[in-house]
Amino acid sequence: MPNPRMNAQESFYVNGVPIPASYFQTLDARQSQAFNADAGGTWNPIGQVAIAGAGLWLCGPSTTAPGAGIKTLPGSGKRGVHAAADVPLFVPGHDLRFHILDTACNAGGAQTSPGQCSVTAGLPISGAVVMSGDGGRLLVPLDVHNGATFALAALTMRAATHVGIPGTTPSMRVYAVDAFGDVIPLGGVPGTSGFVSLPTPLSVSGYSATTLTLLYPINAGVVIDRLFFSYFAEIVDESGNNATVGNQYQFVRSTFNAITGLYFP
Amino acid sequence: MSHLDFARPGGVWANEFVPGAGDFYRWDLAQSKIVSGDLGGSWAPIKPIILGGAGVQFTSAATQITGGYRTQTGGRLVLGAHDIITFADPRTRKITMSLLGVTPSSLLAPNVMAQFTSAGGKLYTSAPDTYFAKAPPPFASGLFLEDVGQPIAIPIPKAYTHTRGLNNSFDGMLASVTLNYRVLQRPGGISNFGLTAVPFLSIYSELGPGDTTLVPPAGPSQLRAALKFSSSAFWEPSSPFTLGQYFVPISLTSVALAGTYFKVTDSTGPGLTGVTFPTWNTTPGGTTVDGNLTWTCIGGNGQLFQPTLDALYDAGAPQSITLNLDTSIAQALDTANHYFLVGINPPQDSTLPAPFNTIPILYHSIQFHYVNILTLTGQN
Numbered sequence: 001m002p003n004p005r006m007n008a009q010e011s012f013y014v015n016g017v018p019i020p021a022s023y024f025q026t027l028d029a030r031q032s033q034a035f036n037a038d039a040g041g042t043w044n045p046i047g048q049v050a051i052a053g054a055g056l057w058l059c060g061p062s063t064t065a066p067g068a069g070i071k072t073l074p075g076s077g078k079r080g081v082h083a084a085a086d087v088p089l090f091v092p093g094h095d096l097r098f099h100i101l102d103t104a105c106n107a108g109g110a111q112t113s114p115g116q117c118s119v120t121a122g123l124p125i126s127g128a129v130v131m132s133g134d135g136g137r138l139l140v141p142l143d144v145h146n147g148a149t150f151a152l153a154a155l156t157m158r159a160a161t162h163v164g165i166p167g168t169t170p171s172m173r174v175y176a177v178d179a180f181g182d183v184i185p186l187g188g189v190p191g192t193s194g195f196v197s198l199p200t201p202l203s204v205s206g207y208s209a210t211t212l213t214l215l216y217p218i219n220a221g222v223v224i225d226r227l228f229f230s231y232f233a234e235i236v237d238e239s240g241n242n243a244t245v246g247n248q249y250q251f252v253r254s255t256f257n258a259i260t261g262l263y264f265p
Numbered sequence: 266m267s268h269l270d271f272a273r274p275g276g277v278w279a280n281e282f283v284p285g286a287g288d289f290y291r292w293d294l295a296q297s298k299i300v301s302g303d304l305g306g307s308w309a310p311i312k313p314i315i316l317g318g319a320g321v322q323f324t325s326a327a328t329q330i331t332g333g334y335r336t337q338t339g340g341r342l343v344l345g346a347h348d349i350i351t352f353a354d355p356r357t358r359k360i361t362m363s364l365l366g367v368t369p370s371s372l373l374a375p376n377v378m379a380q381f382t383s384a385g386g387k388l389y390t391s392a393p394d395t396y397f398a399k400a401p402p403p404f405a406s407g408l409f410l411e412d413v414g415q416p417i418a419i420p421i422p423k424a425y426t427h428t429r430g431l432n433n434s435f436d437g438m439l440a441s442v443t444l445n446y447r448v449l450q451r452p453g454g455i456s457n458f459g460l461t462a463v464p465f466l467s468i469y470s471e472l473g474p475g476d477t478t479l480v481p482p483a484g485p486s487q488l489r490a491a492l493k494f495s496s497s498a499f500w501e502p503s504s505p506f507t508l509g510q511y512f513v514p515i516s517l518t519s520v521a522l523a524g525t526y527f528k529v530t531d532s533t534g535p536g537l538t539g540v541t542f543p544t545w546n547t548t549p550g551g552t553t554v555d556g557n558l559t560w561t562c563i564g565g566n567g568q569l570f571q572p573t574l575d576a577l578y579d580a581g582a583p584q585s586i587t588l589n590l591d592t593s594i595a596q597a598l599d600t601a602n603h604y605f606l607v608g609i610n611p612p613q614d615s616t617l618p619a620p621f622n623t624i625p626i627l628y629h630s631i632q633f634h635y636v637n638i639l640t641l642t643g644q645n
Contacts, residue, residue: 024288025278030294032268034299040312043270048319055327062334065317069341070334070347080342082526083353087641088342091335139365143424177363179445181406181585181629220268230363230630264358264427264644 089261099256101143105129105235105249126247128158135168135239140252142174142233145265146226148256150186153233155214156253160246164209167240170198170247172214176222176229182241184229186218195236269295284418296523349431350641358437364408364423364628407446407629416463416610419631426605427635429597430643437643438596440636441564442468442607443587449625451578453616464567466588467608470598504538506558511591513566516542526566527592531559549589560587564589577612583629592636597643 007026035043064070070081082088106129129138144150153174173194176184178238185194198214201207217232224231233252237243272284272291278435300308336342344350410417430436437565506529510516525547539556542631546553549564567588571577590596598605614622 021280021284022280024272024282024412025275026283027292028272028288030535031295031299034269034295035310036269036298037300037310037314037316038298040310040314042317044270044318045316046318049316049321050301050324051321051328052324053327055325055329056323057328058330058334059307060309060522061314062330062332063313064334064336064340065315066337066338068320069336069343071341071343072345080344080348080350081353082350082641084356087354087376088350111502141363141365141422175404177365177630179361179630179632180447181363181365181445181627183406190356222277226361228361230361232363232365245607247629262641 023070032171040141062137087261090259091151092208096262097257097259099145099148099259101145101254101256102232102251103140103143103254104251105138105140128250131237131245131249133160133166133238133243133245133247135243136237138235138237138249140233140235142231142254144226145232145256145259146224146253147259147263147265148224149258150218150222150231150254151257152217152218152255153187154253154255155216155235156211156250157214158211158248158250159207159209159238160244160248162204162242162244164242165201165204165207166238166243168238168243169200170214170238170249171236172216172233172252174216174218174231174233174252176225176231178229186222186231187216192235214218223258269298273548302352302449331393332431351432351639352641355636356638358427358638360425360427360635362421362633363406364419364630365406366507376481383487407627408628410611416608418608420604421607421631421633423600425631425633426598426600427633427638428600428643430638430640432639434597435592435637436597436640437608437635437638438592439468439590439598439633440592440596441587441589441634442466443632443634444607444609445583445629445632446584446587447581447583447627447629449581449627452574452612454614454616455574455577455624456615462612463608464588465569465612467565467587467610468588468590468605469608470603470605473480485605493572498502500538502538502540503538506532506538507536508532511563512560513568514542514545514560519545521570521572522547524565524568524586526563526572527553527560528563528593529558530561531597533557563591577624 007023007030035041088190129179131138142153146189153172155170155172173196174186175194176186178184188194188196196214198212202236233247237247237249270291272288273280278302300306303483305645330462361597427437427439433449500516506512508529511526512527513523513526519542522545525545527545530552534557536558537556538558543553543555545560545562547562549562553560567586569577569586609628611623611626613619614624
């Protein structure tokens with residue numbers, strides 16, 4: 001065991017034989033090299049400090065130095081074992097506290113109201129859901145990150161070629177649905193169904209054949225809870241005067257933050 | 266570097282030198298502070314012990330970090346090959362999948378979609394947006410099925426599965442599936458259900474990318490055989506059963522038991538049932554002694570049995586049915602080689618002409634309950 005060597009063998013210690021000063025110097029040097037478990041401090045051993053046997057318990061908050069870390073030996077089969085509810089956590093500012101998920105409007109489970117979706121392979125946006133311009137609905141189940149704060153949803157669409165600005169522009173709402181089907185809007189005007197409309201463009205050129213983004217701010221403090229809820233975006237196509245076939249709905253981008261750790265997403 | 270103080274500087278240690286009491290005091294004081302690598306012990310330094318240089322190795326599996334650890338910028342927790350983060354105690358996970366917007370596939374019934382759309386099957390959202398509404402408020406959202414005369418299959422998106430972890434085939438098992446629904450109308454009668462019928466609720470797996478036969482599944486198979494009842498019949502005295510065999514025991518006076526299934530977990534003697542119908546312990550995991558057999562209750566089998574039509578309807582109130590899986594068999598989902606589906610067999614009103622006699626039911630959601638999650642490797 002590579003613990004500090006004794007200064008001398010047992011036979012060295014004989015009554016009446018003086019102990020040389022070198023002995024005491026070595027003794028003094030070795031005690032000075034030991035870890036001071038009362039005061040703490042910093043050491044840079046030239047060899048690794050290997051602790052086997054009953055192991056080591058780090059009972060205080062332990063930190064690795066910048067650029068350093070903890071590494072399991074390759075192929076060792078050793079495990080980082082986390083006690084109940086313990087997971088690696090992220091400090092504020094950690095890259096993984098922020099997550100963006102794009103859900104295609106024709107993702108599995110997405111569905112339009114009958115007869116109001118012409119095709120799902122638009123051009124130039126391949127795979128977009130193409131609506132009929134008569135206020136049809138499109139329901140998109142959203143990919144979400146459990147435990148994260150839902151900050152923003154943004155619909156990306158490309159308007160068809162128009163001769164005028166439609167009477168009613170496309171709108172969207174985002175909501176949670178509980179296990180028994182109750183719908184809870186997550187944004188929009190409180191007390192309403194939660195729809196937010198694409199702002200009416202100033203000119204037709206700002207709308208016709210243009211890629212547009214409908215921003216849907218989520219209410220403050222909405223934390224994703226997949227234990228009890230599923231999440232959807234419901235999109236309503238344009239309608240009214242100048243409405244036309246061919247708006248292409250591409251994807252909903254969901255922004256999450258305040259992800260605290262490596263919990264099940 | 267931090268060191269304990271020298272008792273004396275170098276250069277004074279001549280052979281004629283004799284340490285004094287002060288030297289011994291300092292050494293004694295110093296040794297009282299040092300970490301004993303042989304005996305171990307507990308210390309509480311007033312400042313962190315910082316080890317740079319060649320670092321430290323924990324070569325014992327008994328090493329614990331009870332106070333937590335924190336990396337600084339650029340610090341990493343690096344896992345060697347085959348090393349994973351495990352949980353000291355198995356964890357559980359529940360995920361709710363709303364059926365709002367779910368389109369049943371045609372895997373089980375090739376023409377079900379045609380029936381679904383022609384019969385006006387629609388999504389249904391709550392008021393005030395009644396565009397999708399087919400049933401009146403106050404019913405909430407979900408998948409509304411009416412006049413769909415065949416079983417439907419709902420593929421489970423990967424976001425709702427918990428993939429089997431790397432630890433073993435029991436790492437993250439699907440323990441139960443719960444279907445939440447409302448019956449919107451009291452039927453005049455009920456048909457297409459019973460012990461020999463496709464269950465009201467089922468879950469099963471089929472080969473995914475690894476299946477090169479290109480032959481679609483022809484019927485509901487069981488999720489790793491856990492739901493395969495070797496016998497579904499009336500209980501009879503002195504009937505033989507073997508270890509591991511499943512059974513749905515009913516008698517003329519205990520039809521309610523038909524929604525529960527049991528497994529032989531112990532057998533002595535010839536392995537025969539007793540002479541009288543036992544009092545069954547219907548708590549999942551509970552045991553029942555029957556002759557020289559011991560049955561363990563697995564739980565709900567997905568069959569819809571209600572004593573009366575009023576109970577089936579329950580005045581349109583929210584209802585749930587749970588299908589329990591046998592977790593003594595590995596039920597962790599291998600999403601690399603399989604895909605998974607939930608099957609629903611809509612009950613029919615026997616007083617109306619087929620095929621437009623499906624009892625109108627609003628299916629709200631499916632909840633998946635995963636247990637025995639051993640590692641941080643199986644999530645989706």
